[in-house]
Amino acid sequence: MNGLFSEIFISSLISGGVIAGIPLIYAGLGEAISERAGVLNVGLEGMMIGGAYGGFVGGLSFNSTWLGLICGALTGMIISLFMVVLCVRLNSNQIVVGIAITLGAEGVTALLHGAIYADTYPRVPTVQQVAIPLLSDIPILGPGLFNHHLSAYLAVIFVLFVSWVLKSTGIGLSIKAAGDQPHALEAAGGDVHRTRTIAVLSTGLLAGFGGAFIVLVGAGLFVPFVTNGKGFIAIVLAMLVRGRVKWIIVAAVLFGMSLSLTTALQLAGIDIPIDLVLMLPFVLIIIVLFVFGRRSYLPAALALPYDREQH
Amino acid sequence: MVTATELTPTAELIGITKKYPGVVANSDIHLSLRPGEVHSLLGENGAGKSTLIGILSGMIQPDAGEIRISGELVRFESPRDALERGIGTVYQHSLLVPTLTVLDNLLLGVDQGWKLGREVATTRLQELATLLDVEIDPSAVVGDLALGQRQQVEIVRALWRGEGVLILDEPTSMLTPQGAEKLAQVVRRLVSKGLAVVFITHKLNEALDLGDRVTVLRRGKIVGEVSPSDMLSKDRKAITKEVLQMIFGESTKASNTTVAKHVAKSDEQVFRVDQVLVAGSELHLVLDKVSFALNRGEILGIAGIDGNGQKELAEVLSGQRKVDSGEIQLDGKSIQLLSTAARQALGVRYVTDDRLGEGTVGPLSIALNIVLKRVGEAPFWQRSWIKNNAIREFARVLIKQHDVRTPNELVAISNLSGGNIQKVILARELALNPRVVIYNKPTYGLDSRTAYVVLARIAEQAESGVTTIFISTELSEIVAICHRVAVMYRGQLSEPIDVRPGIELQLGALMTGSTTV
Amino acid sequence: MTNTDQLQTAESRFTRISRSTITAMIPVIGAIVIGGLLLMTLGRNPFVFFGNMIDHGLISSLGRQETLIRMAPLLLIASGLMIAFPAGIWNLGTDGQFVMGGVVVAALGPEMAPHVNGFVLFLTLFVVGFAVGAIWSLVPAILKAWYGINEIISTLMLTFIGLRFSALLVKEYFFDPETTVPQTRVLAVADRLPRMFSSRVHIGLVVGLVAIIAVHFMMRKTAFGLRLQIVGMNPKAAVHAGMKMKPLTIAIFTLSSGFAGLAAAVNVAGVDGVVRAEWNPAIGLLVVPLVFLARFHAASVIAFIAAFAVFQVGGESASRKSDIPNFMVLVMVGLLLIFMALGEYMQLRSSRKHQS
Numbered sequence A: 001m002n003g004l005f006s007e008i009f010i011s012s013l014i015s016g017g018v019i020a021g022i023p024l025i026y027a028g029l030g031e032a033i034s035e036r037a038g039v040l041n042v043g044l045e046g047m048m049i050g051g052a053y054g055g056f057v058g059g060l061s062f063n064s065t066w067l068g069l070i071c072g073a074l075t076g077m078i079i080s081l082f083m084v085v086l087c088v089r090l091n092s093n094q095i096v097v098g099i100a101i102t103l104g105a106e107g108v109t110a111l112l113h114g115a116i117y118a119d120t121y122p123r124v125p126t127v128q129q130v131a132i133p134l135l136s137d138i139p140i141l142g143p144g145l146f147n148h149h150l151s152a153y154l155a156v157i158f159v160l161f162v163s164w165v166l167k168s169t170g171i172g173l174s175i176k177a178a179g180d181q182p183h184a185l186e187a188a189g190g191d192v193h194r195t196r197t198i199a200v201l202s203t204g205l206l207a208g209f210g211g212a213f214i215v216l217v218g219a220g221l222f223v224p225f226v227t228n229g230k231g232f233i234a235i236v237l238a239m240l241v242r243g244r245v246k247w248i249i250v251a252a253v254l255f256g257m258s259l260s261l262t263t264a265l266q267l268a269g270i271d272i273p274i275d276l277v278l279m280l281p282f283v284l285i286i287i288v289l290f291v292f293g294r295r296s297y298l299p300a301a302l303a304l305p306y307d308r309e310q311h
Numbered sequence B: 001m002v003t004a005t006e007l008t009p010t011a012e013l014i015g016i017t018k019k020y021p022g023v024v025a026n027s028d029i030h031l032s033l034r035p036g037e038v039h040s041l042l043g044e045n046g047a048g049k050s051t052l053i054g055i056l057s058g059m060i061q062p063d064a065g066e067i068r069i070s071g072e073l074v075r076f077e078s079p080r081d082a083l084e085r086g087i088g089t090v091y092q093h094s095l096l097v098p099t100l101t102v103l104d105n106l107l108l109g110v111d112q113g114w115k116l117g118r119e120v121a122t123t124r125l126q127e128l129a130t131l132l133d134v135e136i137d138p139s140a141v142v143g144d145l146a147l148g149q150r151q152q153v154e155i156v157r158a159l160w161r162g163e164g165v166l167i168l169d170e171p172t173s174m175l176t177p178q179g180a181e182k183l184a185q186v187v188r189r190l191v192s193k194g195l196a197v198v199f200i201t202h203k204l205n206e207a208l209d210l211g212d213r214v215t216v217l218r219r220g221k222i223v224g225e226v227s228p229s230d231m232l233s234k235d236r237k238a239i240t241k242e243v244l245q246m247i248f249g250e251s252t253k254a255s256n257t258t259v260a261k262h263v264a265k266s267d268e269q270v271f272r273v274d275q276v277l278v279a280g281s282e283l284h285l286v287l288d289k290v291s292f293a294l295n296r297g298e299i300l301g302i303a304g305i306d307g308n309g310q311k312e313l314a315e316v317l318s319g320q321r322k323v324d325s326g327e328i329q330l331d332g333k334s335i336q337l338l339s340t341a342a343r344q345a346l347g348v349r350y351v352t353d354d355r356l357g358e359g360t361v362g363p364l365s366i367a368l369n370i371v372l373k374r375v376g377e378a379p380f381w382q383r384s385w386i387k388n389n390a391i392r393e394f395a396r397v398l399i400k401q402h403d404v405r406t407p408n409e410l411v412a413i414s415n416l417s418g419g420n421i422q423k424v425i426l427a428r429e430l431a432l433n434p435r436v437v438i439y440n441k442p443t444y445g446l447d448s449r450t451a452y453v454v455l456a457r458i459a460e461q462a463e464s465g466v467t468t469i470f471i472s473t474e475l476s477e478i479v480a481i482c483h484r485v486a487v488m489y490r491g492q493l494s495e496p497i498d499v500r501p502g503i504e505l506q507l508g509a510l511m512t513g514s515t516t517v
Numbered sequence C: 001m002t003n004t005d006q007l008q009t010a011e012s013r014f015t016r017i018s019r020s021t022i023t024a025m026i027p028v029i030g031a032i033v034i035g036g037l038l039l040m041t042l043g044r045n046p047f048v049f050f051g052n053m054i055d056h057g058l059i060s061s062l063g064r065q066e067t068l069i070r071m072a073p074l075l076l077i078a079s080g081l082m083i084a085f086p087a088g089i090w091n092l093g094t095d096g097q098f099v100m101g102g103v104v105v106a107a108l109g110p111e112m113a114p115h116v117n118g119f120v121l122f123l124t125l126f127v128v129g130f131a132v133g134a135i136w137s138l139v140p141a142i143l144k145a146w147y148g149i150n151e152i153i154s155t156l157m158l159t160f161i162g163l164r165f166s167a168l169l170v171k172e173y174f175f176d177p178e179t180t181v182p183q184t185r186v187l188a189v190a191d192r193l194p195r196m197f198s199s200r201v202h203i204g205l206v207v208g209l210v211a212i213i214a215v216h217f218m219m220r221k222t223a224f225g226l227r228l229q230i231v232g233m234n235p236k237a238a239v240h241a242g243m244k245m246k247p248l249t250i251a252i253f254t255l256s257s258g259f260a261g262l263a264a265a266v267n268v269a270g271v272d273g274v275v276r277a278e279w280n281p282a283i284g285l286l287v288v289p290l291v292f293l294a295r296f297h298a299a300s301v302i303a304f305i306a307a308f309a310v311f312q313v314g315g316e317s318a319s320r321k322s323d324i325p326n327f328m329v330l331v332m333v334g335l336l337l338i339f340m341a342l343g344e345y346m347q348l349r350s351s352r353k354h355q356s
Helices: A007-036 A044-062 A065-089 A094-117 A141-146 A150-168 A170-180 A182-187 A192-219 A230-240 A247-259 A261-267 A274-295 B049-056 B079-084 B102-107 B118-132 B147-159 B177-192 B204-210 B228-233 B236-248 B310-318 B340-346 B355-359 B366-370 B388-401 B418-430 B448-463 B475-481 B504-511 C013-041 C046-059 C061-084 C094-112 C118-135 C138-147 C151-172 C204-221 C223-233 C235-240 C245-272 C284-293 C298-322 C328-355
Strands: B011-020 B023-033 B037-042 B064-069 B072-074 B087-090 B165-169 B196-201 B213-218 B221-226 B269-279 B285-295 B299-303 B325-330 B348-351 B436-440 B467-471 B484-489
Touching: A007 A044, A007 A141, A007 A150, A007 A170, A007 A192, A007 A230, A007 A247, A007 A261, A044 A065, A044 A094, A044 A192, A044 A230, A065 A094, A065 A150, A065 A192, A065 C328, A094 C284, A094 C328, A150 A170, A150 A192, A150 A247, A170 A182, A170 A192, A170 B102, A182 A192, A192 A230, A230 A247, A230 A274, A230 C151, A247 A261, A247 A274, A261 A274, A274 C138, A274 C151, B011 B049, B023 B037, B023 B049, B023 B221, B037 B177, B037 B204, B049 B087, B049 B165, B049 B196, B079 B087, B087 B147, B102 B118, B102 B147, B118 B147, B118 B177, B147 B165, B147 B177, B165 B177, B177 B196, B177 B204, B177 B504, B196 B204, B204 B236, B213 B228, B213 B236, B221 B236, B269 B310, B285 B310, B285 B325, B285 B467, B299 B448, B299 B475, B299 B504, B310 B348, B310 B436, B310 B467, B340 B348, B348 B418, B355 B418, B355 C235, B366 B388, B366 B418, B388 B418, B418 B448, B436 B448, B448 B467, B448 B475, B467 B475, B475 B504, B484 B504, C013 C046, C013 C328, C046 C061, C046 C298, C061 C094, C061 C204, C061 C245, C061 C284, C061 C298, C094 C118, C094 C151, C094 C245, C094 C284, C118 C245, C138 C151, C138 C245, C204 C223, C204 C245, C204 C298, C223 C235, C223 C245, C235 C245, C284 C298, C284 C328, C298 C328
Parallel strands: B037 B196, B037 B213, B087 B165, B165 B196, B299 B467, B299 B484, B348 B436, B436 B467
Antiparallel strands: B011 B023, B011 B064, B064 B072, B213 B221, B269 B285, B269 B325
16 A cells, blocks of 8 residues: 555645645746846845745734735745845845845744744635645545645746736836846836836735745644745745746746655555655756756846846 | 927936046047937947946046936936937847847836736837838847847837937947948838937947948047038048047047058968867857868968857857867867867967956966966976966066056956956967967957057067967958968868958958859 | 055055955954844843853963964865855855765775884875865866856755765775764874874964965966966956866866865864764865955955854853854854955945045
8 A cells, every 4th residue: 555656645746746736836936037137146035934934923913814925925026125225226246145045034924933932833724725626536646736725826827927927017027038138128218126026025925925825725833943944945046047937837846846745655564764855855956957057047137136227 | 391400309418427446437428319310320449439338328437427318408317318319229239138038138127017018019110110121030039149130129229219319339249241331221120210329339330331421439528520411521530530520539640540461471281170169058159060271370360240150169169168079289280179278288379359258367366367277387387386486477578578557466366457357368379389369259359559559469470480370350450461261160160262352342241151253 | 465466557566455354354343243242132141142252262272272273274174265266166065075075085094004104194194185075076066167156056966965975884894893873993192193293283374374364465476376376367368268178177166176075184184183964064165265355365265264153162161151053153154244245345336435
């Protein structure tokens, strides 16, 4: 009954993969927008952890998963304001500011959580899972893929929406131009700073939403450093999909599955050192970088500040 | 019949002044742009043309003065404002997004609404293409287009939101003589439809050929104008002389840019390039079996439109780029496998065209930039430890020898003007026994006095026995100083031919790949 | 210290030093003010907190010794970053390099100690720590040098791998069978790095100071250092000048991450003597802003690291006394960085005004 092909292994792998993958979709999608617009957002982890804490506080206060998720998204957006002001407007070094945001947000959330909730360790409201009729009845795959909180499905809608925006709208064109040839955007009557501001704020919003998802839908409670490097993984995913945002879904779920492999293996009764399994996703990324890295597409003006009067 | 001068100007600049730290870029400029008129704006580099264009196109805000459009006072906060008033600009360096299609480039910045109006835009593109009498594929990716086609797209974009004023900033710098002729046709067509065209150039002949009116800028000020009636009534020679005086002030003699070509050229073969091939990333070859041989003291000109493999050839010869096959010989010995440093020690030197991008390190001093290619070598470093006095002494000598204008050798090189930076680079490459020197567009962006100094230095070095490869897009320079000339087109180098007067049209044909020479 | 970079600018030394001191102080003051406000919102008295911090980190003798001990690994990590950052290499993986170096040294130390004398032991441990740290950046180095892949991502990924891999090593191979928790065997106190001035401070501090000063002069006075600076300021110019980018890139990674491994070796052989599974002091990223703030100058780096160590040591006990979790240091570093970015911008603006 135990083993790699047992039903319990596969469905827990898929279900865990989706739960671990959804935050990566949100954050990776957000990062993809920033990178397209020419901003390398190393502060993504900080925006996620901020969103996780904001979502936690919101979820507790309003006793609602949805309001919690919205609070998380707003917190992420507020944190991204630092990036907007310092990097987009004042042309500071994007990497230094990104590290600052990550360290600062980790510190502040851990401090606040410790000072306010350390004695009680409250849990957020339990989520309502929505099983999609028919699809969730598919044996083995169904329950893992199609029995989640609505916000999980929302991720797919967000991806399709962003993909459409980039392809078919004026702001989408502006975002692509801001990353590839910012002076051209300006010459055509667009506004590079405004475009990048919109892009970075969207990144904060999505990363915050993803962070809140981890707490509200995934873990059920906040602990310091709960995002555990997911922001950095999302940065890599965004780089790997090279602007074709729909691929974020596939990459994130595959990666989420490898993250949830430990639990699935334990459930299936297979004894492999847990550290080895936890290492795999990151080794996978290095291998992917080796294989595809050479062709990875990055916008020409990535991480470069924009100054109108300097050519 | 109503002549252009009697109509209200489409656009007027009144008393425009713009100051930058240390320079007055524009000082009290008055300029009227009239419908149906090509207004040539002529001046040296640094005369203030680009600033003026920046102000008219909304990129730069003036410190004083006003802009009127059809008599109405306006303020341009950004290029958007100018575009909406029908003022469009074709910039010297392509400002299209290479990764987007033609249509998307045209829609960029226009349509800030949610859904892009691609159908309406296609119609508008068709309309403007008819006006220009050109064919443009709306779905082509801009990065795949030839430079001439890109320029047509830029003209379309400039006219997109209204056909008022078209500003062309050095539009012929990337074109062949034939391409420039096509552009002139388009411009003629546009003015006949009532547009006002501003044509910025530093080439006197072009300004006179195309312009109905010529205004000359010098050091930020308007120093003279030739009115349409004068253009029609006076003879060309008289106008030329008059305009030259405006450009250079009283000392018209300094404008004589013809460098005496030396005749001495030995028959001792020094440098030989044999079937050099560099494969590109895609299917086309970057360098396709390039071969030539040079004698001691000979100057070979390499002509061609930018981007046909000249830069790659220079990099291959200097060692910055690997060859895939073929041979490069110096004094009969193969050097194609040697490193840049080893070739430099043998006397192969490369004066790059990318002075700020790769030729110098901006924050470092002039002195360190002079020894940039000798880091670690004695006597400037002893047992790997820096010897500041040796470096400074060396730098001081070269600064004096090459007349670099600087307070001292410790100034960061980024504080120097373009001409002085070029002098530092020449000083570095020509120091300590050069044998073969590759110059890539050595006068690009320099004012004509400095350009003259540079050309004279190149000729003088050749005279003293330096074998010279001279890459340029300016045919007049090649004719002035080279013994022989070859043309690069799509990675292929034509057979070198002797330079003689009136060779330009023949070269122009080769530059476009035309085989009917 | 002598006028070290006289070839680089002709600006007067006095104005340069006074200006850089001011720009360095703005972020520190800003971080203290905002950090204080944060403490106030949590209902803690910031003056009590910062007072306790100074008292325990600097004034009390035990605290001062602890501060000096903490400085040793920080100085070594900073030495590595002083090589990488000016050369334009963003080695953000020092935490992984540190942990890997530490684990291997911790496993090797107790095995070797009974058989060799102290000098051989420490030299070996230092070399091994350095080598392991260096090896841990080999993959990012190759990815960068050959494929041009952004090292920010690859070094961060290798930190994640390093943390898991080191835990795996401790649990599966290097564990001490006599203990119940997964940890390496303990290096006997007698076998650890010699102490100085009859205090607990070990000679690791000297190693760190020597490293910082050596790197300082290497970057400013040697041909190798100038090459690295040129690579950092303008990589295309470095290629144009005939510098060999691949070996240089590998050298930068090797040295910079080697120092992170050496930092761990000094810490393990000097203080800890043992490494547990899941060990991760996570000090690497925290050193990044300090090195930037000090503009890669040895004297400033030492000063900032000293202040930071006071903060860390004093902050721990101050947090305990104020009954808040010990994350204040993290908050302060984040704030420092943000104010630093602001300070840089203001300096740029004032120098532009200065020109006109």
